[in-house]
Structures are given as structure tokens and as C-alpha cells.
Amino acid sequence: MGTFSAWHWILVAIVVLLLFGRGKISEFMGDAAKGIKAFKKGLAEEDKPETPPVVPASTIDHQPAAAPSAPPVTPAPAPSATTSEQAPASAPKVG
Numbered sequence: 001m002g003t004f005s006a007w008h009w010i011l012v013a014i015v016v017l018l019l020f021g022r023g024k025i026s027e028f029m030g031d032a033a034k035g036i037k038a039f040k041k042g043l044a045e046e047d048k049p050e051t052p053p054v055v056p057a058s059t060i061d062h063q064p065a066a067a068p069s070a071p072p073v074t075p076a077p078a079p080s081a082t083t084s085e086q087a088p089a090s091a092p093k094v095g
Helices: 006-047
Strands: none
16 A cells, blocks of 8 residues: 555546536636635735825815904094093192
8 A cells, every 4th residue: 555656646537527527627726716816915905004095185265255244343432631520529638
């Protein structure tokens, strides 16, 4: 009982071809290749450093925003000269 000879491997290959057919084996190999490619792509994407998403610059509006309309402010009237009636009484001097 030694290792398998070339005739044994040929017989196994014939049995496998009879069981699965040539189309099934090629389909299986194609699916396996797609899986390997997807796996490699996934590994490559993990290695890339994450870059922040590029946000487009917003435009600047050069026109000032409309200010809410407020009633115009009128200046207060200037105080008039004080009269003797309005002047405070001065305290008598003690002396």
C-alpha cells in the first residue's frame, strides 16, 4: 500500500467528470475565481486610508440680507434753558 499511481488519478478524474459533467466543473471554477477576486478587492479596500468626503464649497451671496423694517428713530428734543421756576432752590449758606 503505497502512494497512488498516475493510473489511479486518471481513474478518479474520469469518475469526477462523469458525476459532475464538464459544465459543472467549469462553472464551479468560475465561481471560485469570482470569490477570490472579491476577497482580494475587499482586502485592498480595507487597507486604503479613509478620506473625508469632499463637500462642495458654498457660494457667497454678495448682496446684504434685507433688514427687517423698523420705524425710524427720531432724536429726542434738546433740553431748553432752565427757568427760575424749574431751577432747584439753593440751600442757604450757613456761615
